[in-house]
Amino acid sequence: MLGGWPLLSLLIWLPIVGGVGVLLAGRDNADRARWSALAVSALTLLLGVALWFGFEVGVAGMQFVERASWIQAFGVEYYLGVDGISMPLVVLTAFSTLLVVVAAWDVVRYKPAQYLAAFLIMEGIMIGVFSALDAILFYVFFEAMLIPMFLIIGIWGGPNRIYATLKFFLYTFLGSVMMLIALIYLRTEAGSFAIPDLYGLALPFTTQVLVFLAFLAAFAVKVPMFPVHTWLPDAHVEAPTGGSVILAAITLKIGGYGFLRFSLPIVPEASMALDWLLISLSLIAVVYIGLVAMVQEDLKKLIAYSSIAHMGFVTLAFFLIFRIVAASGSRDAALLALEGGLVQMISHGFVSAAMFLCVGVLYDRMHTRRIADYGGVANRMPVFAGLFVFFAMANAGLPGTSGFVGEFMVILASFQAGFWYAAIAGLTLILGAAYSLWMIKRVVYGEVRNAEVDKLRDVNPRERLLLGSLVVVVLLFGLYPAPLINVMAPSLDALFGIVVPTP
């Protein structure tokens, strides 16, 4: 609550109701749809800013709590709240959606009102995921996300969109129904669906493992982890630009968020016992997927694989904490890993959104995503080239950008777990630099390759604004990450206390 306003409810329902409004208002009038969608998403971002500044730094517990009974027969509540882990993600969601609305401005011509409404509704649902503190409420939002994304890829996607959207839907649906069973089971043990009540349950070890695996099915698919990552490149390639941005910037983060909110604190013993599995899969994602990214010939596929590798880095950080504690006994180092993972999630949200927007800019002009079709873009689009190179560098973890901060923290922490963890994790920097730079070389630099490239026109003011705002954010968190880290540190510290009780 802020000044008596149910801020989180507003953040959830304003875009959803606004989305329906856009649908009705803009059915025959594309301009009206655009302006109203812009108004709704800007207002939501304002509320997000209010959330950020109203958030009390240094407090570990939940803030802005709203609690009301919802389904009495089963004790399900409309229970919302954010802590330092979820609050930045809520703001990130509001920010990304505004970008998507602006990016779609005169690019999306087929049913723009439906397109914008789908993204606004998606925004409300995703904010709901991050602020739900009741397991069933979380699940409802978590699953409802599939509906708009299914439509976004299927209606506005590329030629192979139907295959991609069905694959996306069924993979993520299969993962999450397993989680539903685990949640229902946990309720029989805890007597409540409130997530804080699920922490610290004394479950037998075998049960813990089963619950952990059920959660893993849900979150590993969302992240996505190797080997259930195959839906992501397909979905990205076929999705419209806005869909790719939201997929990469937000929905992948929901997998990582799930590990922090559910897996680690609810079944800590199983998490510790199975950390080898998560660490191995994450390392495979970092190295193998990084190599796969290098040989891609499609720009979007390359960035999609790069996302998988980066998210592998995040899950590595989350599950390395047990090794760090075992090897060094250092609580601080383990916390550093958690913080680094979360910072990396946020940073990847900005950077991958920017990369997909850049590809969108190119695609709008050339209608191809094949790297081989480009070359020498810098000669015709100097401003764009500068921005694109900047974001590619941020993706590779250049110091001074937000991408560097998270990676640096995680690698630093992983040294405490053992040299080889750090060495393999460090490969992400090298591989990231390799595929990013090679892509830049082939797309941006060199001679103008063909007549199509020759006709390219540089970014217009709208696109400049779009990408420029991302430059500001990436630099801001790269040079001065303290506000972000201060917000999340107390909550992560409290989380760590639940996961690894001090002896």
Next chain:
Amino acid sequence: MNFEMPQFAMAAPEIWLGVMVCVVLIADLFDRSQESRVAFFLTQATLLVAIGLAVNTHWGVERSITFNGMYVSDSLAAVLKMTVAGLSVATLGYSRDYLRQRDLLKGEFYLLALMANLGMFVMASASSLLVLYVGLEMLSLSLYAMVAFDRDSRLGAEAAMKYFVLGALSSGMMLYGMSMIYGASGSLLIDEIAAQAATGDHLLLMGFGMTFALVGVAFKFGAAPFHMWIPDVYQGAPTAATAFLGTAPKVAALALFLRLLVDGLGDLHGQWQAMAIILAVGSLAIGNLFALVQTNLKRMLAYSTISHIGFLFLGLIAGTEEGYAAALFYAISYGIMASGAFGMIILLSHRGFEAEMIDDMRGLNDRHSGFALVMLLLMFSMAGIPGTVGFYAKWLVLQSLIDTGMVWLAVVAVLFAVIGAFYYLRVLKAVYFDRLDAPAPLEAPMGQRAIVAVNGGAILVLGLFPDRLIEICQTALGL
């Protein structure tokens, strides 16, 4: 034996329906209009009044029995009657235009629907094997005639024939089982049968009777492996009849199950549980797998019905009051979804054209985005995605399974639910992703559009606020 005056007031809904059947029959004779307007509006009004009477007489009252123990009045009866009559109103509303376009608009259709409702009402309040059977036959005979309503359709005649033969067979099975139960317990009254089952005498004979009765129930439900008639009948019958047949009678079949196997043979739960598990898993498997390969929408919905029946049975398996309440919730929400789905088929059909293939849904979003949205809600609800009532139906069933420790069964169920999602998505693919070169705007009469809106709205509203309906179902089962 001392004669006791029955409390006629308790049977007010049935008496009302019985009287109105005669009134409609006669009124239709004097109706000179070609469209049986009188019969239609009279039938709808009758059903609405019947809902009111059912709630008024049965809801919230102490469970009481009259007519020498043969008629029971309790909250469960109220919920069941309310549901079947409500679903009938919706499906009859959908079908009017369909029947008119095919020159089938005759008063008899509504009369048959009314008689079927009377049968279902009787079943919902039956407290004796005989009354149960009479209600069942009243329903079945009306349905046979409705399936055969299009005399000139060869497919319809075949479907009716199939339905009649298999239906008669299943009724025979059930009657056979009932006779054994009567033999074992010495009574036709459900309460006395329950008392006898609790004593544990003649359990073998009772068990045999129970088996045959369960087979009969499974036939009426269309649970695998007794599902063969469903796809053919659904496809062959006029869509208006399919819509009626596919919704309210499923709730009535649940009434049959609850009155016979729960009220009467609840103590034999351990015996019928294993059989119900086979029926449930078999239905989930066959329904979902066969639905995957259908290109005909009506057949696909038929197989999807079978899979939904499987899910409904999972609630019954748990054998707890929560489980029965979950099954009741499932039946009600399924009825809402199915009436909407068949209603959409009816809407898209026009004279000389049956929109019964999945391909016929192509480009619906371009033709009418409102109908496309309703279709989206319907399909996601059937798949069990949150935000729609179908999610809570599935959730409640899973909850009751996990509460009784049958986690493995819950896992099997959700795996089949994921398979099921695939074919619902295929419909949405046609609706949203396939584009037509020249989409013809879709027109529909005001009345039908209103029902569609209410139907889709119900799925969304109950999907956001399911609390009240859950409470009603739990109260009906005495929780």
